[in-house]
Amino acid sequence: MMTHSFSTETEQDAPGSAPARDEARQAFADRVPAPPNAMIGRERELDLVRGLLAREDVRLVTLTGPGGVGKTRLALALAVDAGDTGTCGVAFVPLAPLHDATAIPAAIAARLDVQETGDRPLLVDVTDRLRDDRFLLVLDNFEHVLAGAPLVAALLLACPELQVMVSSRRRLGLLGEHEVPIAPLTVADPRQLTTVEALAEVPAIRLFVMRAQAATPSFALTEAIGPVVAEICQRLDGLPLAIELAAPRTRLLSPAALLARLTHRLDLLTDGPRDAPERLQTMRQTIAWSYDLLDPAAQTLLRRLAVYSGGFPLAAAEAFSTEECDAPRKRANEPGQTAESVLAGLTALVDESLLQITDQPDGERRFAMLETVREFALEQLEDSGEAPEAQRRHTAFYLALVERIDPWQALPQETVQRLQTEHDNLRVALSWSIARAPDTALQLASGLWRFWSQRGYWSEGRLWLEQSLAAAPDAQPAMRAAALIGAGRIAIAQGDFDHAGRCFEVSLALAKTAGDHHGAARSLQSLGVVASNQSDFDRAADLFTEALGRFRPLQDQAAISRCLTDLGLVAHRQGDAKSAISSYEEALSLASAMGDTALVELLLGNLGGAYVSAGDLARGEALYTEALDQSRILGDQFGIAVNLYNLADCVKDRGAIAVAWDHYRESLGITHELGDRHLSSRILDRLAHLLTIAGLPRSAGRLLGAAAALRQQIGDTLFPIEEESVAEAITITRAALGNEAFQAAWDVGGAMPSGRAVAEALAIELPPALNERRVALQAQLKLGLTTREVEVLHLVAAGQGDKEIATTLAISRNTASKHVAALRAKLHTASRTGAVAAARDAGVL
Incomplete structure (x- = not known):
């Protein structure tokens, strides 16, 4: 049996996760921010867009209009409205922080919590997530990334149930686009006399009063000031942002004084140069x-x-x-x-x-x-x-933040969240420093690789590291070595082991040149990770041993414990459980002394696997349970998934099939949510094995095909010790279905999007009496009977003749007769009653 053991250094870091909560409500809250205030004066636009989105032939709606007109607020209201109906998924994606169109897939993926996998473009993962669901994707502030319009077209083409709503100062120019121009709020004509009650119903004035009262609760619309407010709103063109900027000034200025200050500015707001960008004809002067x-x-x-x-x-x-x-x-x-x-x-x-x-x-x-x-x-x-100095200060602030991070430790959730919140600022700092302070860029990128790895920003992080290295060819060797190690670590997560190896070889040479003993040891350890992932275990062991020999004189207990963990993992994969236990236990002692709870959790699980491999199932199960408890306390979702997987393996081997099924399914749900495909493929294999045992071999065949396809997509391969259990699952499923039916199920699974395969696995309920079914399956396989033959056998035992069997199973009478003849031959009997008796004696019936 293959247990799944992990090192923080040898496997992809998993993203952190939030505590348990109402998943549906929290998922919507994460994807669609709550509206900041009430919607005013947009009833017509709301009804118009709702009507468009209700039509099956409308796939793309674009809200257009000048800056500050309220496109974002309207789009948000429509997103919340769509979410409230419960008829489709919704995600609101703000594009304003982006600097170019190439970042659009990452922005969408972040909102959907889609993690980049392997060497596939992130857009493919986003497409897979949206392909089969009814979904409304809201892309806000598109005007500065219009080069990304073909991406929207590609998503709509690949995802037949997807609708996209865009807010932009310009239309996208795509086929099938329905443009909805958003005009300013309606204003009153101050030249016409009207009552204060009528003025209070004018949308622009309603907004002004609301924002004025937020600043000064005593503000009220009276007969005296009503016409003045109406003129203010008219001179501001009814633009919501202009009104929201002006109204709070009533705390200091009377409406009349405010109007007087607008006299000159209003001309500039409405009569800007015709050849200036649209956004500069109004809002620039308002601001x-x-x-x-x-x-x-x-x-x-x-x-x-x-x-x-x-x-x-x-x-x-x-x-x-x-x-x-x-x-x-x-x-x-x-x-x-x-x-x-x-x-x-x-x-x-x-x-x-x-x-x-x-x-x-x-x-x-x-x-x-x-x-x-x-x-x-x-x-x-x-x-x-002041711009150069201000940008330098900005970069220095974020460099200080990054310098507090140790990229050689798994980042706690609060650190990951802080860096995620500041990611746009970090990008700005990197862009500026690559152009003007390359050494600073190297420091930033070297400190951020662990964050990029844990959050799944693999392509982006690798690009920043490569650009920083290219910008600073003459930087100190130790600085370049650190950046190369970061680039290599991310390449490992992407499965690009050749590139990772080249990075580590160069970083090792640089570290030796600089006399950087720590850097040299880390480079050696990283090269060991590459060798281990390429199943070159002898070389991996040699590299880890050399790295450990360099770490010990440095008395770096954290590095020593992780290197011992890697050595234990290699020994375990080589089948040397005794050596693995020795390395793991020494590492566990060090981790416990340091109070490194994350490493303790990992080592408890790895140690459990080593004891299971050594034949001590009870000790292994106890350690897995302890590791699972620890991971739940820490809120480590990926650790929970790994420990559930290992515990399921353990209980399955002692016959607790239903318990194992529940553990596997919980683990699969977590890994899929985190975007981890390596472990997900293994869980699909395990579930397939149990499905065949439970008498559902067709579903099993599909999951086996899906698991193999998933590994192929990310360039993943099974370790030799894993191949045995997967081969067993394939063998018994093929035997239960027959070659033709098995291949058909395998092909269907291989063509499934990964999300659909996971959904199918999670939707299956196992039948009762699993232990009895397991005995019957073992007898069936021993006799070489297919699932169809067993079905025929049950009907023969019920007294049906060939004609009745054909009718029951919707097959021809000739096919039914052939199945009965095959049963008599395999059960070594000349009669139907003899076949039934032999099957009962063998435990098939």
Whole structure:
């Protein structure tokens, strides 16, 4: 029996996961953010788009209009509406943080929680996820990544149940696209006299009053100020963002004073140059008006904060409070920034609606700019001459964050989540440093490879590492060696072992040149990982032993324990359970002394597998159970999946088939959710074996074909010790079905998308009396009877003749007679009654 043992160094790191919860509700909340406020004045647009989405011939709807018109808010309302109906899946994908169209598949995958697998393009994994489900995909802010429009067309072509809704300042220009122009909110004509009650029903005025009351609860629309508010909204063209920026000023200015300030600005808002981009004909001047109302210190802060992409925490804003950053401003006799003034500036920017605040799961406050505001602020930053220093400060802040990470340890969930939240900022820092500070780029990329590996950003992470290495050919050898190891580790996760080996060979040479003993040891250990994954176990053992010999004098207990774990795994795969136990137990002692609970969990499971291989099933099962308990305490979903798999193997061998089935299915659900295909393929093989035992060989044949196809897709191969159990499953399933039927089932499974194969496996319920069925199957296989022949045998025992059997099974009488003749021959009897008696004696009936 093959147990599944893992090293943090030899297997792909699995993404972290959230605690147990209502899965359906949480999945929707993760994919569609809650609307920030009530929808005002969009009843017609809502009804129009709902009608379009209800039509089967409408696959692509694009909401178009100028910046600030409310496309995102409308798209969000429609997404929530679609989710509330429960008729389809929904995901809301914000594209504003992206820098180019090539990042669109990653953005969609992140929202769908699809992990990149093997060497397949991420778009293929996204397509597989959406192919068979009725789904509404909402792509928000598409205008700056229009080059990605063919990707939308490809998804619609490959996924017949998919609908896409896009918000963009420009249509995509695709066949079948239904464009819905979104106009500004309706405004009142201030030249016509009307009642205050009628004004209060005008959408633009309703929005203004709501936002004014949010800033000043006592604000009320009266006969005196009603017409003034109507004119303000009219001069703002009814643009929601402009209204939301203006209305809070009523806390300081009367509506009349506010209107007076708009006189000059309004001309600029409505009469911009015709050859300017559309977004600059309205919103740019609206934001300029708000910007001009800030004091100089707040203006300076807004400009600098524009370097952050996707939001930032308070500590990031405080990165601009140093004397060095303020030196250029002080030379110009402009105000500097202290920690206190930064906080005051943030307050002012929030009050002006130029920054929004969101609460993070850990309780930390996070600040973000609307993209139109950020565009304007970046222009001001460039004009001020502060951009290089601001970007340097931004990069330094995120370098300090990355330097606190040890990429040689599995990252805890909170660290993974923090880096995920800051991923857009990390991308900005990498882009800037590759162009202007290559050594810094190497430091960033070298520190982030573990995050990219755990989160499944394999292609992106590998590209950043390769670009950083190319940008810094003359960097210190130790720095390049660290980046090469990171690139190689990600290549291992992708199954590209040849490339990984080349990276590690170069990193080893560089580390030796630099006298970097740690780097050399890690390179050797990494080369051992490659050899182990290529089943070159003798070389792997030699490399791990050499690496261990280098780690011991350095007294790096964490590295020693992981190297011992790798040695144990190699010994286990070679069938040397005794040596594996010895290595694992030494590693476990070190990990326990260090308090490394994640490694302790892993080693308990690996040690359990070694004891099972040594024949001590009771000890192995006890260790697996302990490892499973530990993984549940840690919330380690991948560890839970691995330990369930191993425990299922154990209980299956002692005959607890139903318990094993439940463990395998729970493990499969977790691995599929995490996007891990390596272990998923093994679980499908195990489930197939149990299905044949349970009398469901056709389903078993499909799962065996699906498992083999899954391994082929990711370039995965079975270890020799695994091949035996899979071969057994294939043999008994083929025997139960016959060659032709088995091949047909195998082919059907091989053509299934992985998601469908997993869904089929999870939907199957095993029949009762499994232990009795297992005895009957063993007898059937011993006699060489196919499943069809057993069906015929049962009908013969019930007293049916050939004609009745043919009718019952919907086959010809001649075929039925051939089956009866085959039964008599295999059971060595000349009569039908003799065949029944022989079958009962053998345990088939």
